Structures are given as C-alpha cells and as structure tokens.
Amino acid sequence: MVSERFKLEGKKALVAGDGRFWVRYAAAALAESGADVAIAAGNSKKVEEAAGEVRRLGRKAVAIPITMNRSGQVQKMVEQAIAELGKIDILVNAFDLVLAKPFLEITENEWQRVMETDVTSVFLCCQAVGRHMLEQKKGRIINITSCLAERGVANGSVYCAASGSVAQLSRALALEWARDGITVNAIGAGWFSEQEKTGAAQEDYLLRFLPLKRYGHPGEIGSMLVYLASDATDWVTGQFMYVDGAVMAHP
Amino acid sequence: MTSGKGRLAGKVAIITGGGTGLGKAMSQALAEEGANIVVTSRRLEAIEPTARQLSELGIKALAISTDVTNSQQVNQMVDRTLSEMGRIDILINNAGLVRGQRPKPIWEIADEEWRLGIDTNLSGAFYCCRAVGKHLVDQKSGKVINVASGFGLRGGRNDYMYCCAKGGTVQLTRTLAISWAQDNVQVNTIVPGFVDTSEWQPEAPPVRMGQGGMGGPKGEFIPVGRFGVPPDIGSLGLFLASDASDYVTGGLFIADGGGMAGCGPTGYAPIIAMEGE
Numbered sequence: 001m002v003s004e005r006f007k008l009e010g011k012k013a014l015v016a017g018d019g020r021f022w023v024r025y026a027a028a029a030l031a032e033s034g035a036d037v038a039i040a041a042g043n044s045k046k047v048e049e050a051a052g053e054v055r056r057l058g059r060k061a062v063a064i065p066i067t068m069n070r071s072g073q074v075q076k077m078v079e080q081a082i083a084e085l086g087k088i089d090i091l092v093n094a095f096d097l098v099l100a101k102p103f104l105e106i107t108e109n110e111w112q113r114v115m116e117t118d119v120t121s122v123f124l125c126c127q128a129v130g131r132h133m134l135e136q137k138k139g140r141i142i143n144i145t146s147c148l149a150e151r152g153v154a155n156g157s158v159y160c161a162a163s164g165s166v167a168q169l170s171r172a173l174a175l176e177w178a179r180d181g182i183t184v185n186a187i188g189a190g191w192f193s194e195q196e197k198t199g200a201a202q203e204d205y206l207l208r209f210l211p212l213k214r215y216g217h218p219g220e221i222g223s224m225l226v227y228l229a230s231d232a233t234d235w236v237t238g239q240f241m242y243v244d245g246a247v248m249a250h251p
Numbered sequence: 252m253t254s255g256k257g258r259l260a261g262k263v264a265i266i267t268g269g270g271t272g273l274g275k276a277m278s279q280a281l282a283e284e285g286a287n288i289v290v291t292s293r294r295l296e297a298i299e300p301t302a303r304q305l306s307e308l309g310i311k312a313l314a315i316s317t318d319v320t321n322s323q324q325v326n327q328m329v330d331r332t333l334s335e336m337g338r339i340d341i342l343i344n345n346a347g348l349v350r351g352q353r354p355k356p357i358w359e360i361a362d363e364e365w366r367l368g369i370d371t372n373l374s375g376a377f378y379c380c381r382a383v384g385k386h387l388v389d390q391k392s393g394k395v396i397n398v399a400s401g402f403g404l405r406g407g408r409n410d411y412m413y414c415c416a417k418g419g420t421v422q423l424t425r426t427l428a429i430s431w432a433q434d435n436v437q438v439n440t441i442v443p444g445f446v447d448t449s450e451w452q453p454e455a456p457p458v459r460m461g462q463g464g465m466g467g468p469k470g471e472f473i474p475v476g477r478f479g480v481p482p483d484i485g486s487l488g489l490f491l492a493s494d495a496s497d498y499v500t501g502g503l504f505i506a507d508g509g510g511m512a513g514c515g516p517t518g519y520a521p522i523i524a525m526e527g528e
Contacts, residue, residue, distance in 0.1 A: 019526055100523035110525065151514030155521055191515075209516040247514060249406045251465060 005232045009034035012085035013229065015050070016068060016077070016125045017094030018117050019043040021194050021218045022144050024050040026092045029222025030229060031059040035090065038062035038081035060085070068095070068121040071128070078128040090140045090229045091129040093122045093166075096189075100155040111158055118145070118162035119169070126173060130182070139182040142228045143170050144221065147188035147244050163188075167240050174238030183237035185228050190244025192216040211246040257493040260285030263336040264492060265329070267291045267319050267379060268346030270298035272448035273398065276481030277343055277488035282308045284489060286341065289332045291317040311336065319346045319375030320367075322382075329382040338390070341492045342383050344376035345398045347416075354409035368412020373419045380427060384436075393436040396491045397424045399503075401442055401511055421503060428501030437500040439491045444507025445470070446479035472517045474509030 013035045017023035023046055027037045031054040039050040044065035054061035062084045066077050081088055097117035099110055122143055133139025148160045149167035170186035177184065193215040197207060207213060224243050227233060242248045264281050268274040269290030278288050282305045290305075290312070292298045298314035305312035313335060317328040332339055348371050376397055387393025402410060403417025421440050428438040445466040470478040487506050490496055505511050513519075 097525060098523050099525045100521040102520075113525065148514055152512045153515045153519060153521070205516055206519055209519075246406075251401055251405045251407060251510075 006226050006230045007034050008090070008226065008229060011035040011089040011229070012038075012081075012087050013090035013092065014038045014040065014078070014081045014085075014088045014125075014129060015092045015094060016040045016121070017092075017144075018068075018097050018121075019046055020094070020096040020098070021192075022094035022096055022221070023047070024053060025218040025222060026094050026144065026225055027051075027061075028053045028057065029219070029225050030090065030092070031057040031061075032222070033226045033230070034059070035229070036060035036062075036085055038064060038085055038088075040064040040066050040068070040077045040081070042067040068124065069116055071124050074121075074124040074128045078125075078132065082132065087136065088129055088132055089136075089138065091125060091133075091142070092225065092229075093125050093141070093143045095119075095121045096144065096146070099158050100153075102155055103157045106158055114158045114162050115165075118159075119165045122166055122169060126169070126184075130173075130177070133182050134177070134180055137181040139177075140229045140233075141170075141173070141182065141184040142225060143167075143184070143186040144225075145186055145188060147190055147242050147248050149186075149188055149240065150248070170240070171238045178237060183228070183233060185233075185237060185239045185241060187221060187224055187228070188240055188242045188244060188248070189221060190216055190242065190247040192218050192221075194218060209250075211250050214245070216243065216245055257489060257495050258284050259341075259489075259493055262286045262340040262492075263289070263332065263338050264341035264343065265289045265291065265332055265339060265379070265383070266343040266345055267317070267375065269343070270294075270301045270314070273443055273446060273481060273484045274343070274345040275301050276448075276485035277345065277396075277492075278305060280482070280485030280489040281341065281492055282310050282312065284493065285310060286492070287311040287313075287336055289313045289315055289328075289336065291315050291319070291328055291346065293318045319344075319378060320370040322378040325375070325378040325382050329379075329386075333386070339383050339386055340392065341394045341396070342379055342387075343396045343398070343488060343492070344379050344420075346375050347372040347398070348413070354407065354411075356409060357411060360411060365412060369416050369419075372413060372416030373423070376420055376423060380423070384427075384431070387436045388431055388434040391435045393431075393434075394492050394496075395424075395427060395436065395438040396488060397421075397438070397440050399424075399440045399442050401444065401505075401507060404442065404511065424503070425501050432500060435497075437491070437496060439496070439499060439501070440503045441484065441487055441491065442503060442505040442507065442511070443484050444479050444505070444510045445473060446481060446484060448481055467517075470508075473507075474513060474517055477508065479506065479508060 051061035051063040145166040146163040149163035174184035295316040302312040302314035400417040424440040
C-alpha cells in the first residue's frame with residue numbers, strides 16, 4: 001500500500017539507462033506507485049524485461065530500445081514516449097556503466113565510453129525532456145548515480161569522475177530550473193548487488209566494512225525514487241540523497 | 252609558505268592542551284616561527300616541561316594550569332596571558348579527551364557523562380573563544396583554530412559525546428568565522444587523522460595508535476599506509492595561524508593520510524571490466 005502522498009497515479013515516467021540493473025528496479029518502483037512508464041536503454045532484452053515488470057504491475061509500459069549517444073536519437077526517444085504516454089512528468093536517468101582499473105591502464109576510448117554513457121546521456125536526456133517539462137512548468141528529474149561522486153576508491157578514477165559530474169550537473173540544473181516547477185535531485189547509491197550478499201560471507205573484504213554487513217538490493221532504491229518523483233517533494237531540489245546503508249556516515 | 256611569510260615573530264598564541272600530542276606539535280611549530288606561547292592543561296606537570304623546552308627556542312613560553320570546562324579558570328588564563336604577554340593573536344582550541352569515555356549504548360549514558368563529554372570537547376572551546384574574542388575583534392586581527400575530528404563528520408558506533416561535540420566544533424568554527432569575517436579574525440577547523448603521538452609523551456605509557464583500533468596496528472588501514480606524525484598537524488596549525496591564511500576562514504582542513512577521502516575499506520582496489528551494453 002502506498003500513502004496518498006507518494007502515489008504516482010496518472011503520472012507518466014521515462015526511465016532511461018544502460019544495461020545495469022537500475023532500469024528494471026526504477027521502472028518497477030514507479031509503476032508500483034501508479035505511474036505509466038516508458039523504458040529506454042541500449043539493451044533491448046533489459047528494456048523488455050523492465051516493460052514486462054511494469055505491465056505485470058498493471059501499468060502501461062513503453063519499450064524503447066535505443067543507444068543514448070546522439071541527441072537525435074534521444075530526441076526521438078522523448079517524442080516516442082510523449083506520443084505514447086501523452087506527456088512526461090518524471091525523468092529517471094539510470095546510467096551506471098562501471099569500470100574499475102588502474103589509472104594508467106585506462107584507455108582514452110574507455111574513458112570516453114564511461115563518460116558518454118554515465119554523463120553525456122544524462123545531459124542529453126535532461127535537455128530533451130527538460131524542454132518538454134519547461135513547457136509544462138512541472139517536472140521531476142532524478143539522476144541515479146553513486147556516492148562515489150563524493151569519495152574516492154582506488155582504481156575507480158573514471159567512475160568517480162563520472163559520478164561526481166552527475167551530482168554536480170544535478171545541483172546546477174536544480175538551480176537553473178528552480179522557478180520553473182522542475183525539481184532535479186540525484187541519488188547516491190552505495191554498494192549494491194542483485195545477488196544476496198550478507199554477513200554470512202565474512203570473507204568478502206568489502207562486506208566486512210559495510211555498516212549493515214550486507215550489500216543493498218537494487219530494489220531498495222525504489223522508495224527514495226518514488227519519494228523524489230511524488231508531489232511530496234515540491235520543495236526538495238538540488239539534493240544528493242544517499243541510499244547507501246550508512247556507508248557515507250561511516251568512518 | 253608561498254602566499255604569506257608564515258612568520259609569527261612577536262605574536263602570542265594560546266594552545267589549550269598544548270603540553271602533549273598534537274597541541275605540543277602545534278606549539279612547537281608556532282614557536283619555531285617566533286611566536287610566544289601559552290600552553291594550558293589541567294595538570295601543570297603536563298605543560299611545564301613543554302614550556303621550558305619551547306623557551307629554549309628563544310621565545311617566551313608560559314604554562315598556565317587551566318581546566319577548560321571551567322569558564323572562570325578560562326577567563327583567568329586569558330587575563331593572565333594578557334598581563335604577562337601583553338597581547339593575544341592566536342588561539343588554538345586543542346584541549347579535549349581523545350575519544351573520551353568508552354563507547355557504550357545510549358541508554359547507559361548518565362546525564363553527567365553526557366555533560367562532561369560535551370563540556371570537555373565543545374564547551375571548553377566555546378569558553379576560550381568567548382574569553383579572547385572581544386580582544387581579537389577589537390584589535391582587528393586574530394586567528395582561531397579549533398581541533399575537531401573525523402568523528403565530527405562521520406559517526407562512530409556508540410561514541411555519542413565525542414562525535415556530537417566534535418560535530419559541534421565544526422559549526423562553532425563556521426559560526427565564529429561568519430560573525431567575525433569583517434573583523435579580520437580568521438577561524439578554521441583542523442581535522443587530524445590518526446596521529447601517533449606516543450613518542451611525544453615519554454612520561455606517559457606509550458599508547459600506540461590503532462591497537463585494535465581503526466587505523467590498524469601499523470596504520471595499514473590508512474590510505475597512505477602510516478599514522479600521522481605530530482609535525483603533520485604542526486604544519487597545518489602554522490599555516491592557519493600565520494598570514495599565509497589571511498583569506499582563509501570558516502574552512503575545514505583535513506590532514507589524515509587520505510582517510511576521509513575513501514568509500515570502502517583501505518586497500519580496496521576493485522578491477523571491474525566494462526559490461527557490454
């Protein structure tokens with residue numbers, strides 16, 4: 001049961017992302033709260049999976065398999081979503097291409113691929129959907145990124161840089177559109193895994209460090225997403241919300 | 252020092268808890284640049300040897316026994332500094348109980364323990380700032396340095412008084428910095444990491460930092476792989492006490508071997524290949 005405050009009935013959402021698990025869980029969370037959802041990502045299998053989940057929850061789903069690296073394609077994606085849903089109230093950017101390797105071994109090509117997937121896509125989607133939201137004078141943009149936006153990890157240079165870019169893009173855009181009824185917030189995800197990894201696996205070096213002694217499950221980001229997508233957050237913008245099992249509070 | 256001269260000749264600095272550890276390191280760094288030093292501690296025997304040692308550098312050093320949780324004693328200490336040294340330019344609020352009481356569940360903490368923890372690590376700094384503040388503002392020149400901790404920025408399990416007081420210290424700094432911004436009094440926070448001060452207090456039984464603690468027995472859980480040494484913090488104290496930092500106020504300066512920069516266990520260096528789209 002969803003509180004009236006967090007209901008998304010009648011809302012139309014676009015979830016854009018890459019091949020990682022966020023797209024599916026983000027789409028499901030929004031649908032569960034009542035939104036119809038368009039899902040756009042490069043991996044058509046993942047897009048279909050997410051659309052199926054939305055339909056199972058009794059909501060309308062629009063599957064848009066698309067690679068997000070050119071503004072023309074992104075524009076078409078937005079047009080298709082609007083054509084089928086009528087409008088877009090909520091944009092979730094769930095781009096999370098991860099790369100971790102020693103800094104000197106990162107090729108220019110790899111740097112660009114991570115930056116294009118994790119940052120440029122967010123830029124393009126915010127621009128294309130933003131135009132539409134500015135006309136409506138209302139909108140919700142939620143960018144899912146990592147709390148490594150604000151901390152480092154060895155071998156994580158590209159990914160940390162990309163995450164930091166998304167966090168700062170969100171803050172700046174929030175201010176730019178603050179008086180246009182559009183809120184822009186980012187979610188800083190901690191350590192997540194689709195497989196259940198809990199305290200039983202004490203040999204896991206990272207797991208021992210985590211305050212909750214377990215990884216987050218991607219579904220656990222859903223309630224924050226719904227909160228930020230709902231009408232309850234008209235006055236919440238420019239924020240970087242951690243969903244991290246207290247990792248950022250940890251020494 | 253590049254942006255300023257970093258010299259302190261003729262200046263007078265009060266360093267609370269200045270007899271040992273980080274306080275002593277900062278006293279030393281300031282004295283080496285010519286500052287006259289007042290070191291305080293509850294126990295006179297903890298600061299008299301330091302004062303004697305500092306005066307060998309050719310500066311005037313004074314040890315004043317002060318319990319910073321007692322505002323009357325703080326006021327007397329400041330009055331005595333003014334009468335014996337003639338002025339005050341720098342205040343370093345360093346006194347505090349490192350980590351304080353043994354961590355325990357919140358329901359086991361008595362009112363008195365809470366007050367003592369907050370008084371020792373936060374109220375003491377407040378009393379000292381209050382006692383020297385008018386003087387610094389009137390002379391339109393001054394430096395205040397508050398020593399906080401990583402535990403003022405992050406949580407420590409069951410470590411209530413220390414974490415809360417140090418978090419308060421960060422905000423005391425910012426509030427003072429804003430309040431005195433136009434009076435040429437700069438106020439900044441130092442956040443030291445795990446510093447091994449054991450060799451600096453030979454009179455005390457050596458407490459090796461990190462024995463069973465967070466830094467690891469030899470500092471291997473600190474990103475740079477070692478504990479801090481007192482001069483690491485002394486240099487930062489000098490920067491913030493000198494004209495090198497005249498345009499720096501309300502800031503938070505971390506010297507911790509990279510400890511606060513990470514988001515995972517130290518040494519965690521994953522290799523993750525890029526997934527196909």
